Amino acid sequence: MALSLTFVREINQVLFIGNSGVKEVILNRPQKLNSLNHEMVSQMKEGLTLYENEPSVKLVILKANGKAFCAGGDVISVITSSVAGHWTYPASFYKKQLMLDHLIATYKKPMVCLINGVVMGGGAGLSMNTTFRVVTEKTVFAMPEASIGLFPDVGASYFLSRLPGYFGDYLGLTGTRLNGAEMLKCGLATHFVPSKKLNLLENALQSITTADMSTIATLIDKFTDEIAYLKEDSPLRRLDTINKCFSKGSVEEIVRSLEKEIEVNGAEKWIADALSYIRASCPTSLKIWLRSVREGRGQSIEQCLCRDYNIACHFFRRTVSSDFYEGSRAKLFHKDNKAVWDPPKLELVSEEMVNQYFREVEDDNWDCLQLPHRSSISKL
Structure with missing residues (x-):
């Protein structure tokens, strides 16, 4: 894996503006689709904590410059820091990211998130637990982590498990993209505002x-x-079939159920797309997500974030395999899209392998995630 280094420091990656009563936090790394790095997370956590404790501040607006809200965490920097140093480097960044997600999820003041563009992975962790989640016709949501050998994280087992039926299980297993209308209809968003009105709303x-x-x-x-309006081919119009297939107890059973749907009712595009994604994705990641989202249905945001940290650290540390590094190589570095997963098939991923990711990391350099006890305003 060839790594490249630059010593040019990016400045103003997060902007903090506003008046005495309303503050704006603006992701400002548009050339990188506002992907989150350690500095951005640190600045946001510091700024949001300051605003929360300032009595004059009544509302915080979270938005982004450029065509994307946030395409996720900066996986390339995570991989390079780990390969060049020690697995605890990305773990340190990830811990701070989850603590920021927790701060937002339990924020004591109303927060309006304006999501005009791509929101994936780490971007979902920032936005999906804010008080008001405003989307537009330009919004695109997805959790595609299994395709790079990771798993839908940053609290996804909390906010996706609370969607109608098994729609959240489906989104994490298939990496399906949703538009703004679909986000509103399934509950990921609270409001749909046409992009041409967004500046008026902000003002x-x-x-x-x-x-x-x-x-x-x-x-x-x-x-x-x-x-x-929902498009005619929207997966939300197939929720009955999604519930039937994705309520199964294992990923293998879900695959068989989807294949049976094709045999009985013909090859609908959304089913073919789902199967194609599952077959190309990391088998271990898929099994971890299914267990994680099922556990998350009855758990708090704190429990879900702490589990995410456990699991991700096993990926960083390569406790069971190097799938995260291999998937990142195939998707982000060499871009050949030919990841060689270990194990390569669902049926070869044993229950014990999956269990290992849910245990604490046995390493002198590791501590479990400790989140402060916080009570928050109620969310819509």
Whole structure:
């Protein structure tokens, strides 16, 4: 794996602006699709903590510059730091990222997230637990981690497990992309605002003088007068079939159920796409996600984030295999899309292999994630 280094320091990767009552936190790494690195996470955590403790601040707006909201964590920097140093380097960054996600999920003041563009992986961790999640016709959501040998994380087992039926299980196993209308219909978003009205909404929000949730919701509602229509081929229109197939107890059973659907009802595109993604993705990652999302249904955000940290550290440390590094090589470095997974097939991933990822890491350099006890305002 060839690594390249640059010593040019990126500046102003997060911008903090606003008036005394309304603050804006703006991701400002558009040339990298606002992918999160250690500095961005550190700055955001510091800024948001400051705003939370400032009595004059009533509302925080979270947004991004460029065509993407946030395409995820900066996996390339995670891989390079690990390969060039020690597996605990990415673990340190990841711990801080999860602590930021927890801060946002338990934030004591209303937060409006304006999601105009791609939101994946780490970007979902930032946005999906904010009070108000505003999407547009340009929004694209996905959790494609299994395709690079990781798993849907950053609290996905919490916010995806709470979607209708087994729709969240489906999203994590298939990497399916949703548009803004679909996000609104399934509950990932609270409001759909046409992108041409986003600046008007933002300007209106800056005049807010109260932290009252209903007042803020009423203001946002004024800009949501266009109906968000579901496309005819939207997977949300196939929720009955998704529930039937993705409620099965194992990934292998889910695959067989999808194959049977094709035999009985013909090859619908969404089923073919789902099977294609599953067959190309890391078998171990898929099994980890299914167990994780099932456990997450009855757990708190804290439990889900702590489990994510455990699992990810096993991936970083290569406790069971090097799938995360191999998947990143194939997708992000060499870009040949020819990852060689270990094990290579679902049926070869034993229950004991999966169990290992859910145990604490036995390493002198490792401690489990400790999250502070926080009570937050209620979310919509």
